[in-house]
Amino acid sequence: MSTSAETWAILLAAGSGTRLASATGGERKQFLSLDGAPLYWRSARTLAAAPRVRGLVFVFPPAELAAREQELAELFQRQPLGLPWRAVPGGERRQDSVRLGLGALPRECGTVLVHDTARPFATAALIRRVLDALDAGAGGVVPGLAVTDTIKLVDEAGGVRETLRRSELRAVQTPQGFARALLCLAHERAEAEGWEVTDDASMIERLAAEGLASPVIVVDGEEGNVKITTPGDLERLRPQRTEEPVTGWGYDVHRYRLHENESPARPMVLGGEPIPNAPEVLAHSDGDVLLHALTDAILGCCAGGDIGDHFPDTDAAHEGRSSAIFVKEAQCLARERGVRIVSADLTIIAQVPRLGPHKERIRANIERLLELEPGRVNVKATTEEKLGFTGAKKGIKAVACVSALRTWKA
Structure with missing residues (x-):
């Protein structure tokens, strides 16, 4: 990656959050309140505080885009983050939302971070690790944690096919980092060939297998970088002393x-x-x-x-x-x-x-x-x-x- 290229971050806030709907009264988790602001704002503040991040792209549900843009304008007025920002409508799938976010990046952007705003507790130190590994030549960089439980691969009937080696497993997180051009290429291939993936690193892994990209590297994640997913996770958003x-x-x-x-x-x-x-x-x-x-x-x-x-x-x-x-x-x-x-x-x-x-x-x-x-x-x-x-x-x-x-x- 060229160190002269700008780094922008895409903040994904377009998900439906159906698994938490009953516990939140229908409110999408990325818009739940944390410290007097929507949950996604915590991630925006953290990314904006990283010295190498030069701008933010927010991806919102299409039907809420205008209201969320107004909300963002008020948040930036109340607490200026000192960075340019853009807001775009998301897509049906996560990978669609990322692709649409990529389309909003300025020409000067050469490196992109993709972050799920349902992970509000990522730190600046984690962002630095991701970008440092990207500078070292990785095709993509993801934070990950060692798996402590024994993991078994099972068939549709529940039968165990294989016990996987924990030492070779990582539970991955965001933000994930990529060279912009490489990630755009991966999304073009995914769109043309009908790939279905759960994260962007999976796309780069396919390109790396074809010799079109360097391997994806896993850096140390953070225990506190949890994803708000279940009703029990909501306790983390309540005011703590x-x-x-x-x-x-x-x-x-x-x-x-x-x-x-x-x-x-x-x-x-x-x-x-x-x-x-x-x-x-x-x-x-x-x-x-x-x-x-x-x-x-x-x-x-x-x-x-x-x-x-x-x-x-x-x-x-x-x-x-x-x-x-x-x-x-x-x-x-x-x-x-x-x-x-x-x-x-x-x-x-x-x-x-x-x-x-x-x-x-x-x-x-x-x-x-x-x-x-x-x-x-x-x-x-x-x-x-x-x-x-x-x-x-x-x-x-x-x-x-x-x-x-x-x-x-x-």
């Missing part, structure tokens, strides 16, 4: 009061702990630089914006306010969004005052504030070796890293 780690980072700075006429000046407080004999800080609230950084880090864990969005220093209601309130309100927002804080690592940077004697009390205070068990919060203090504004004793800064677990509806 998954928990994953997230990290938030916060940074804040306050100037020291260096002149009598500077205001508003606040006694230094760090992590809710008063620091005696320390420079005063200029701040609208209580000026707790460490809790301000912590607030931003918590908001980072839940994509909640920053401290200025929620507690602007132009709001008189926050004048002199305890920064512990900011932390608790940010924590409430994080909880509403499914975030559970598990640890915090905090660093204070200042030339003065000396903070070593205060670190343990600050740490314990923040553990109480975050409702964490002992050992979940770490507080560090350092200088910048008399460099910068902190080294010149003009101010103080703090950074905070919060680790959390966020529960999502998948």
Whole structure:
């Protein structure tokens, strides 16, 4: 395959889905809802995220083409995928739908992926494996899984004719990859000679047997790349709750009061702990630089914006306010969004005052504030070796890293 040729994907969404009709109320499986969009959209998003895919062709039931085109236009407006797309009517058989999809490909397309949209969980890594094998010279590439059950070949009466060797068997999946010209040739032959096949690789296998194509290669498939086929498979489409780690980072700075006429000046407080004999800080609230950084880090864990969005220093209601309130309100927002804080690592940077004697009390205070068990919060203090504004004793800064677990509806 020429690496300069464009790769397009044909997404097959024209099937009747008769085996699931009773379980879905007559709705075709490729149009069932997943994450607030039709099932086929998940495959479109995955294929569009593959760097080498340059366009998408959707194949829909002929009677629904206009409605599905409108639906696609709305989906692309809501979530642009950054690729050109086309929609065409499908045919009576799967191979007819592929042939019609091939006819909609642009001239620049040299490589094509064919994917069943009833397999919504294929990954970008799988797409890359298929295309890499195609680059290496395969006539066609299919993902496949080793067969774990013993497979027997039987006759029409159910009699066993042969026990097949599992080591030589693979259960194949999509997307399957092909050179466009070769796949077009295969479909022309199939149409002219009346071939009946269940996948496109079967056509290329026939051409390879005649010496007209390189062999079809099987690459590793994915256990999760299942095809929605039976009523039991529908459970995979229902919202699931998954928990994953997230990290938030916060940074804040306050100037020291260096002149009598500077205001508003606040006694230094760090992590809710008063620091005696320390420079005063200029701040609208209580000026707790460490809790301000912590607030931003918590908001980072839940994509909640920053401290200025929620507690602007132009709001008189926050004048002199305890920064512990900011932390608790940010924590409430994080909880509403499914975030559970598990640890915090905090660093204070200042030339003065000396903070070593205060670190343990600050740490314990923040553990109480975050409702964490002992050992979940770490507080560090350092200088910048008399460099910068902190080294010149003009101010103080703090950074905070919060680790959390966020529960999502998948």
